[in-house]
Amino acid sequence: MNRLLTTALAGVLALGTSxxxxxxxxxxQLKWVTQAQFAGYYxxxxxxxxxxxDLNVTIKPGGPDIAPAQVIAGGGADVVLDWMPSALASxxxxxxxxxxxxxxxxxxxxxxxxxxxxxxxxxxxxxxxLGVWFFGNEYPFLSWMNKLGLKxxxxxxxxxxxxxxxxxxxxxxxQAACVSTMTYNEYWQIIDAGLTAxxxxxxxxxxxxxxxxxDGMYVLGENLKDAAFKDKMVRFVRASMKGWxxxxxxxxxxxxxxxxxxxxxxxxxxxxxxxxxxxxxLTSGSNGALDPADFxxxxxxxMSGGSDPVITKQPVGAWTHEISDAALN
Amino acid sequence: MSWxxxxxxxxxxMWLLNVQLSKRPQTRALSLLVPLIFGVTLLVLWEGMVRGxxxxxxLLPPPSAISVRFANSLPILWVDFVQTFVKGAMSxxxxxxxxxxxxxxxxxxxxxxxxxxxxxxxxxxxxxxVGMAPILVMWFxxxxxxxxxxxxVMVFFPMLVNTVEGLKASDHMQxxxxxxxxxxxxxxxxxxxxxxxxxxxxxxxxxxxxLALIGAIVAEFFGSPIKGMGFRISTEVGRLSLDMVWAEIxxxxxxxxxxxxVVALIEKRVTFWHPSQRG
Amino acid sequence: MRSFAPVLTxxxxxxxxxxxxxxxxxxxxxxxxxxxxxxxxxxxxMVADTMAQKKPLLPAPHQVVAEIYKTTVxxxxxxxxxLIWHGWVTLSATLxxxxxxxxxxxxxxxxxxHSRAMDMSVMPWxxxxxxxxILAVAPMIIVVLNAVxxxxxxPKAFISMYxxxxxxxxxxxxxxxxxxxxxxxxxxxxxATQSTMLWKLRLPSSMPYLFPSLKIAMAASLVGAIVxxxxxxxxxxxxxxxxxxxxxxxxxxxxxxxxxAAVLAATLVALIGLIxxxxxxxxxxxx
Numbered sequence: 001m002n003r004l005l006t007t008a009l010a011g012v013l014a015l016g017t018s019x020x021x022x023x024x025x026x027x028x029q030l031k032w033v034t035q036a037q038f039a040g041y042y043x044x045x046x047x048x049x050x051x052x053x054d055l056n057v058t059i060k061p062g063g064p065d066i067a068p069a070q071v072i073a074g075g076g077a078d079v080v081l082d083w084m085p086s087a088l089a090s091x092x093x094x095x096x097x098x099x100x101x102x103x104x105x106x107x108x109x110x111x112x113x114x115x116x117x118x119x120x121x122x123x124x125x126x127x128x129x130l131g132v133w134f135f136g137n138e139y140p141f142l143s144w145m146n147k148l149g150l151k152x153x154x155x156x157x158x159x160x161x162x163x164x165x166x167x168x169x170x171x172x173x174x175q176a177a178c179v180s181t182m183t184y185n186e187y188w189q190i191i192d193a194g195l196t197a198x199x200x201x202x203x204x205x206x207x208x209x210x211x212x213x214x215d216g217m218y219v220l221g222e223n224l225k226d227a228a229f230k231d232k233m234v235r236f237v238r239a240s241m242k243g244w245x246x247x248x249x250x251x252x253x254x255x256x257x258x259x260x261x262x263x264x265x266x267x268x269x270x271x272x273x274x275x276x277x278x279x280x281x282l283t284s285g286s287n288g289a290l291d292p293a294d295f296x297x298x299x300x301x302x303m304s305g306g307s308d309p310v311i312t313k314q315p316v317g318a319w320t321h322e323i324s325d326a327a328l329n
Numbered sequence: 330m331s332w333x334x335x336x337x338x339x340x341x342x343m344w345l346l347n348v349q350l351s352k353r354p355q356t357r358a359l360s361l362l363v364p365l366i367f368g369v370t371l372l373v374l375w376e377g378m379v380r381g382x383x384x385x386x387x388l389l390p391p392p393s394a395i396s397v398r399f400a401n402s403l404p405i406l407w408v409d410f411v412q413t414f415v416k417g418a419m420s421x422x423x424x425x426x427x428x429x430x431x432x433x434x435x436x437x438x439x440x441x442x443x444x445x446x447x448x449x450x451x452x453x454x455x456x457x458x459v460g461m462a463p464i465l466v467m468w469f470x471x472x473x474x475x476x477x478x479x480x481x482v483m484v485f486f487p488m489l490v491n492t493v494e495g496l497k498a499s500d501h502m503q504x505x506x507x508x509x510x511x512x513x514x515x516x517x518x519x520x521x522x523x524x525x526x527x528x529x530x531x532x533x534x535x536x537x538x539x540l541a542l543i544g545a546i547v548a549e550f551f552g553s554p555i556k557g558m559g560f561r562i563s564t565e566v567g568r569l570s571l572d573m574v575w576a577e578i579x580x581x582x583x584x585x586x587x588x589x590x591v592v593a594l595i596e597k598r599v600t601f602w603h604p605s606q607r608g
Numbered sequence: 609m610r611s612f613a614p615v616l617t618x619x620x621x622x623x624x625x626x627x628x629x630x631x632x633x634x635x636x637x638x639x640x641x642x643x644x645x646x647x648x649x650x651x652x653x654m655v656a657d658t659m660a661q662k663k664p665l666l667p668a669p670h671q672v673v674a675e676i677y678k679t680t681v682x683x684x685x686x687x688x689x690x691l692i693w694h695g696w697v698t699l700s701a702t703l704x705x706x707x708x709x710x711x712x713x714x715x716x717x718x719x720x721x722h723s724r725a726m727d728m729s730v731m732p733w734x735x736x737x738x739x740x741x742i743l744a745v746a747p748m749i750i751v752v753l754n755a756v757x758x759x760x761x762x763p764k765a766f767i768s769m770y771x772x773x774x775x776x777x778x779x780x781x782x783x784x785x786x787x788x789x790x791x792x793x794x795x796x797x798x799x800a801t802q803s804t805m806l807w808k809l810r811l812p813s814s815m816p817y818l819f820p821s822l823k824i825a826m827a828a829s830l831v832g833a834i835v836x837x838x839x840x841x842x843x844x845x846x847x848x849x850x851x852x853x854x855x856x857x858x859x860x861x862x863x864x865x866x867x868x869a870a871v872l873a874a875t876l877v878a879l880i881g882l883i884x885x886x887x888x889x890x891x892x893x894x895x
Contacts, residue, residue: 070748
């Protein structure tokens with residue numbers, strides 16, 4: 001029995017190596033559906049930056065119920081894009097996620113409120129209904145509310161939290177006073193729906209001092225011990241950053257590339273072009289390397305949460321410059 | 330490896346035991362014991378596989394971890410249960426099955442309605458509920474009302490099809506007999522058609538009992554207050570607390586089985602005459 | 609053809625209600641917009657507005673029809689914006705799942721009817737299996753199946769199967785047991801074997817139970833395929849269209865995907881109904 005198994009395994013392995021001979025396979029799990037938020041990777045794929053580095057990259061779109069951390073734990077991807085709060089929370093659950101590059105310098109997360117709901121500053125939140133994304137995206141919101149001293153469990157004097165679906169309906173229909181939005185996406189959906197900027201008040205997490213790092217590249221720590229994997233990642237990061245810088249310089253073309261790769265056929269050109277321009281505002285500050293100061297700010301914000309902090313202890317080894325240094329210098 | 334072999338051996342032994350047990354004369358205790366043994370076997374197999382293959386708890390936690398989590402979070406589970414099952418699923422089930430039943434009787438009474446409404450009803454009710462969920466959430470708000478609405482839409486079709494089918498179940502001779510008695514339409518319905526339809530109606534009621542809970546849970550994915558089983562499942566998957574996810578699934582399974590059991594019990598009382606109940 | 613007039617009447621009534629509801633539901637947004645723009649709307653202006661909003665709460669039927677026409681007839685079938693292409697993606701998963709589910713369901717039912725041990729131990733768990741909200745954990749299932757190397761059509765078909773085998777089992781167990789004691793005794797006096805009894809008595813008498821179950825199984829299978837498409841990241845299929853439509857608040861797109869899914873479901877169910885009529889007629893069971 002054992003012998004049979006070994007022979008079979010050997011056969012499979014032999015087959016595997018002969019196929020992998022051509023280019024190194026890398027699969028990337030996105031955090032969300034195909035859109036300009038991930039333009040850099042699609043550009044790198046489309047413009048051949050990956051094949052120049054001898055990589056065969058597969059981009060897997062995400063969705064509302066895909067947890068990138070779970071995908072990488074199951075071996076479904078080599079690299080995942082995730083927000084740092086959820087990545088650090090996963091680390092505390094025992095999944096060794098390591099940040100190898102951080103193309104996004106600034107956070108695009110905001111809380112968008114209707115003026116006619118009586119909100120002009122964070123002090124007005126008490127007693128109001130706020131729409132929040134869950135599924136690992138609630139951490140920045142929770143730590144902000146903690147900082148403001150507002151309870152989120154529905155008790156008196158706190159805020160009522162609503163799990164908003166993946167659109168902005170609650171604010172359009174007045175079911176919530178505020179909803180979570182990204183500068184590059186949901187905010188414009190509100191505008192498209194007919195509300196004007198004058199009807200709205202926005203609170204950027206960046207301005208409130210509770211910004212956390214978004215859309216970093218994460219890999220499993222154990223894989224980083226493998227030199228061949230590290231080499232692959234160095235090439236992957238280099239090509240991806242090249243893709244990002246190209247996308248920043250040519251936003252309209254980049255949006256076109258994203259549209260070509262959208263299998264659902266639901267994206268509109270106008271929205272993607274606008275998204276690409278907003279995205280480049282967030283990525284332009286980064287060359288791909290994680291700024292330790294940003295990391296520390298994220299960690300502090302997550303640990304500050306009074307009784308129920310998102311993470312309980314200072315993470316160790318949650319990021320490395322090894323890959324980005326080798327890729328970018 | 331020893332975990333896997335042990336689990337497989339346990340499974341084989343228990344299956345033999347069950348075969349032996351089921352040959353014995355039927356008693357109430359036995360008919361509870363046999364499925365229980367089978368269930369325990371499944372759990373042992375699961376635990377053995379997870380440990381044997383060293384599956385990451387982020388993908389599939391072992392039953393032991395799930396039960397610990399279950400015992401530790403009873404208050405949360407109870408709140409979710411009330412929100413989703415009692416408020417969402419039950420009210421939707423009653424409204425949905427009730428209206429489908431009435432509709433079936435109406436359709437049965439009038440040939441015009443039967444010919445006009447049934448094809449259209451089939452079409453409308455064949456709308457996949459998942460698609461209806463975001464729309465109904467948009468219309469009925471975020472609380473349990475929209476979940477109940479999803480359940481109504483979800484259970485309507487199976488219930489209607491089964492009841493209509495059932496009302497045709499009485500055969501020609503029986504109906505002729507009713508006519509020779511000079512029975513009115515309503516007498517025929519109450520004394521012949523409806524009783525004859527009962528096995529079909531209960532078939533529908535049983536299928537709907539499992540659909541109802543699923544509908545209520547899925548609807549919570551498209552927006553909800555921060556309680557409810559669907560909310561908890563999707564949130565905890567995102568937080569990689571798979572043990573909590575499975576604890577909620579356990580609650581769903583327990584609640585659903587109990588619900589089904591109650592319907593089946595009523596069926597036994599009502600359709601005692603049907604060959605399938607006489608065993 | 610006798611049913612043509614009644615169906616038309618009912619459809620007409622639904623259209624009237626739909627237009628009425630569209631006006632009622634969309635009017636608040638029209639008024640809201642007008643108030644912010646400081647204009648007052650006359651009734652006819654309001655109605656005109658509710659018929660032509662870009663993201664209405666309930667799109668008017670003609671908007672949906674226009675969208676369906678645009679995405680089926682005017683687009684190439686191979687285009688990713690073609691509804692036909694997305695429908696095909698969903699249909700293939702549905703049919704595979706339905707076939708797997710029906711086969712599995714019938715086998716299980718035959719086993720349950722013949723083996724006491726199986727009846728006693730498996731049947732309660734078959735029922736319990738359906739109380740597990742598989743739709744809720746579908747994303748997880750797909751991720752886990754991906755981890756063991758199963759991807760593409762199969763995970764979706766697997767979810768369809770899980771949903772569709774249940775109605776078949778329930779219906780078939782009932783159906784296979786529907787021959788009454790007299791008929792069974794008759795078979796025994798002919799010293800029929802178990803398998804002869806199955807083929808000559810149990811299976812034929814189960815047919816009236818099988819077909820309604822198949823109709824439900826087909827509808828369930830489609831639901832399974834659609835839900836399975838949601839978490840694959842809006843890649844392709846009617847489910848992906850629904851998700852993308854919902855995500856961008858494109859109600860017209862949601863409704864057009866919904867209507868296509870319903871047309872698909874209705875066609876499939878009607879097909880089963882047709883087979884049912886033919887089969888039962890030939891078996892002399894249709895009254």
